[in-house]
Every structure is written in structure tokens, then in C-alpha cells.
Amino acid sequence: NAGVTQTPKFQVLKTGQSMTLQCAQDMNHNSMYWYRQDPGMGLRLIYYSASEGTTDKGEVPNGYNVSRLNKREFSLRLESAAPSQTSVYFCASSEISGGFQETQYFGPGTRLLVL
Amino acid sequence: QQQVKQSPQSLIVQKGGISIINCAYENTAFDYFPWYQQFPGKGPALLIAIRPDVSEKKEGRFTISFNKSAKQFSLHIMDSQPGDSATYFCAASKPGGGADGLTFGKGTHLIIQP
Numbered sequence: 001n002a003g004v005t006q007t008p009k010f011q012v013l014k015t016g017q018s019m020t021l022q023c024a025q026d027m028n029h030n031s032m033y034w035y036r037q038d039p040g041m042g043l044r045l046i047y048y049s050a051s052e053g054t055t056d057k058g059e060v061p062n063g064y065n066v067s068r069l070n071k072r073e074f075s076l077r078l079e080s081a082a083p084s085q086t087s088v089y090f091c092a093s094s095e096i097s098g099g100f101q102e103t104q105y106f107g108p109g110t111r112l113l114v115l
Numbered sequence: 116q117q118q119v120k121q122s123p124q125s126l127i128v129q130k131g132g133i134s135i136i137n138c139a140y141e142n143t144a145f146d147y148f149p150w151y152q153q154f155p156g157k158g159p160a161l162l163i164a165i166r167p168d169v170s171e172k173k174e175g176r177f178t179i180s181f182n183k184s185a186k187q188f189s190l191h192i193m194d195s196q197p198g199d200s201a202t203y204f205c206a207a208s209k210p211g212g213g214a215d216g217l218t219f220g221k222g223t224h225l226i227i228q229p
Contacts (some may be wrong), residue, residue, distance in 0.1 A: 004158075040124075042219040090158050092190070104209060104217060105148070105157030 002026055004107035006091050012113045013081045019074040023091030031059075031094045032074040033065060033104065035113050036087040043090065049074055050096075081114045088112070116199070118142050119207050120218025129228050134192040138205035141186065145207040150179065150190045153202045163190070178200070195227045198207045 007022045025032065030051050035043040045058030049068040063085060065077045074093075078085060088111050094104040120139045128134045140148075149164035165172045165179045165188065172179045178191040191198055202224050206217040 040221060042121075042221040043217075044219075045217075092158075102165070103161045106160065108150075108158050109156075 004091055004093055004105050006089075006107040006110050008110060010111045010113075011074070012115065013078075014115055015082060017081050019042065019081050019112075020078075021091075021112075022073070023075065023107060024073045025091075025093040026072065026100045027093060027095075027105065028071070029093035029095050029105075030071070032068065033092040033094075034076045035063075035075070035090045036060065037090060037109075038087050042075055046076065046089075062081070062099070069106060078112075080113075086112060086114045108109065118218045119205060119220045121205050121223060124225060125224040125226070126222070127226045127228060128192075128195045130195060130197060132154075132227075134195045134227070135189060135227055136203055136205070136225070137189045138188065138207075138220050139185075139187045140207050142166045142207070142209070142218075143186070143216075147208045148175075148179070148181065148188050149206050151204045151205065151206060153166050153222075157170065159204060175201075194203075195225075197227045197229050200225060200227045204225050 004025045033045040037043045044069050046054045047066040049058045050070050055066050067075045088109045090109050091107045092104040095102045118141050119186035122137050128227040150162045152162040153159040163174050163177050165181050167183050175192045182187045202222045204222050209219045
């Protein structure tokens, strides 16, 4: 039981390049999230997916796109990377049970540097 | 608008002492208040959580105190150990979670000195 996995672990991009961050979970959760973590800013939600085929914008969605490929996988795409997108990206998954938010489980993160 | 304010930003405590981290929230619709612990190079992991129907929850050396009228909650770490050195985040979410996800505080970097 791997929980939440993310690839790659680390990536260096040049301004304007594109890339996709991959996330997969094996806990059969319906809800999946992408957060970014910046020093002194905590974690901020980029996008959320309640189920396969549905996505919603979070607090900081500009410059990103997402795809909920199936129940297990939720990818984050940077179409044209900018230095402001240098950050650590975390994927998370959870279940909503009886209308209540349950524990969010986080992956190990992807460290992205945009030059 | 920062919906969850966390203090202090950093905290140094002697081994065996009590570590206290405070959070205040603004949105009375929040109904779930977890604390996450994060070690360097790792993702956050749930430490302990509380819902507003109780004023305190204790798990081992970790206790959440919750004051609904003041819209504040705090994490107390008793008998703090060097292995507790990490960054701690408080968070809050509304019923059903959803696109609001978890609203996180900005984190507290805790160092326990041996």
C-alpha cells in the first residue's frame, strides 16, 4: 500500500517550458488535490477533483491545468513555466464521509525550479 | 484574506518542555480542525484533529484545545522531544471539504533543543 505517489521528485525547467506532474493514490479515495508550498506561505490549493472527470479551481489556479485521468490519477500541467512557479508541489487525497472532510493524505512532493 | 492565522512562526523549546502553537480562524463555517506535522523533504502528515463539538482532544503527548467562542485552537506538545522538531501546520475546512480543501496556517518551525 504505497498511499500517494508523485513523480518526478525534482525537476529543473527553463522559463517557457512545459511539464506534467504526476500523482497516483491507491486508497480508493474520491477526492484529490494539488497544493503548492512556498516558504512562509503554508500550503495553498491549486486545484481540486471530487471524482473522475470533475475539477475545480482552488486559491491559486493561474498558470496550471489539471486532468483527473481516472479515480487513481490526478495530473498537474504547467503549459509555460515561469520563475514564480518555483515551488514544492504536493498532491493529496481524501474521502468525504457523511458530509465531513476526512484526513487528507499527502504525497512526498515534487520540487520544481524554474530558471 | 488569511482565514487561518498561526503563531508563532518559529519556536525553540528545551527537551522535556511544553510546546504551544496557536491558531485563530475567521470563518464560522469551519467544522474540522487538523494539525499536520512535516519533516524536511517530506509531505505533511496528519498529527491530530478535532471537530467543534468538543473542547479538547488528547492523543499521547499531543493535545488540541479548542475555543469555539474565541475562534481559536492550539496544539500542546507535552514532554517535547528532539524527534518532535518539525514544521507544524494548523488547518481548517468546511463541511464536505470540496474545492476549499483545507485552509492552512503558514506554519510553525519547532526546534526542540536536547
